[in-house]
Structures are given as C-alpha cells and as structure tokens.
Amino acid sequence: MAMETSDPLFPVRQTSLCLDIQGNKTDIIISSYEDHFLVIVTQIGSMGTILHARKEEGVSIDPTFNVAVVFGKRDEPMLAACARKLIEHIRYIFQFILPIDASLCICLLNCYQLLHPCYDFCYICSNSGSSKALVLSLGLRDHSVGTLKGIVSAVIEKIF
C-alpha cells in the first residue's frame, strides 16, 4: 500500500509504502529533496545501514558512480549493489526520462526491455546533465538477493 504524504506546499515530496518482501513486513519511505533522494527501507524499526551514492562528474562517456557506506555494515556488498542499482536508475531518470511524461517513460521502458532484453537501458542514454544523489538506509532482517531485488523493484516503481 503506497501513500503520498506531503502537503502540496511542502517543498519535499514523499511517498510511503508498506509491503511484504520475502515474508518480512517492510516499510519504505521515499523523500525527494532538491539535490538528494532519501530512501528509508526498514524491517527492524530503525534505519540500519546508511549508504551514500552519487554519480561522479567526469569527461568520460561511461558514467562512474561512487557508493559508500556512511553508517553501519561495511562488509555486506549486496547493500552497496542495491544502492548502485538505484543510483543508476536515478541517473537515467534525470538525463533521459524527466523530459518525457512519467507514465510514458514506464511504458517505453517496458516495451524496450521486451524487445531488447539483452540491452541495459542505462547505457543507451546520453551522459549530459546532473542527477540527484541518493541516501539509502537499509534496516533489514535478511540481506538475501531476493529481499534486495524486491526492494529495488519497489523503489524504482515509486521513485518518480
């Protein structure tokens, strides 16, 4: 169940949702600031491990992302992989998708992935422009691949 909770006059847009992922009740809160997205994912009632992810500014055609654990578990590579996946998605939202209506872009993405499943949609996009950084907090009961995939899917669906 998802809920938009912000007052239209409040400058930070946010979405809350509660869903079951691999049998664990999971609360997800996504807040959109001027220069950051904050994604809080919790199954344990606290923020848990906090990661900071951003796209590096550079001259290279291929984007470079920096993902760092700023608080909590530093020996769980899957958490960093989760942040990496989300920051890539944020990057192509801002560089390619934002000029297009959000509902149209989901449709385009689904169509493209059906026709060309071997292509990574991210690398088709242009490299110009900047995107928001991501602060991701993961307070999870388990760090399995299934749980993290479920989280990434749920957040990507809502992060517009």
Place this chain on the structure above:
Amino acid sequence: MNSNGGVEIANQSMNELSIKEQESDESVQVTCFSEFSDDVTLHFQIIRLHKQIYAWIGCNSAKFGHLYAAAPTRPSNNVSVTSLIGGDSDNTGLGIARRLVLKTGLNIVLACNIPKNSPMLEAKAEKKLMEKLISLGYIMRKI
C-alpha cells in the same frame, strides 16, 4: 462458570488491545510542517520509526544538507554524535542533534541545511523541533 468465561473474554480483549498498540507503535509516522518568520522559512520533516527518529531541517530551501547521527551511550549516559555526510569545522546540525538526544534520550538521525554562523536560526529550529516532538508524544525521557 460465568465468571471464568468473563475473565477469559477480558483477557482476550486485553491481548487484542496490546497487539494493536504494538502494531501502531511499529508503524512509520511522517510529519511535515513549515515555520515562517523574519524572512526565513524553516521546513521540518520528522519520520518516526519504532526505535529511531529521522528529522530534516530545511532553511529556505529543500536541499538535503549535512547528515548526522546521535544516540545516548550507555552506561555513562553520555551522548555520541557523528557527522555522516558533509560537515566541517562549523557543524551546525551536529550541535542540534547532540542537544536533542541530551534532552530526549531518543536515537536520532538528523539532516540539516541551516547555514553556518547562524546561532539564532539554529536555536529557533531546535526549539521548534523539540516542541513538535513533545506535541507528537515522541519524547521518551530526559537523560
């Protein structure tokens, strides 16, 4: 027999009430509000998790600012605080986070974009945030 049945019904009702209380305690609560004064607009976002509170203070903008974490440290009842993102020699939000934990005993993660060298603004923001935490009933205890 009737009194035993009545006791069982009462026990069942009490169990249901305590389960509902536990569920409402564990639900996430989000509160957002703004304060306007003296050409400055302060925005506040409070996210209450079961065991922790996240708060964001925005000054005239929706920039994320610097991120801090603070918590009471047992057994000496001191407060530990650290800067997680950003932060320099003038850590405006760090002082706010530390004093919030000192006064409330809560485990707090605070994001704040108040400009440095603004002690009056910092004090006003801290006061408003404290008032809101009290009014929402989030304050546990004072250290």
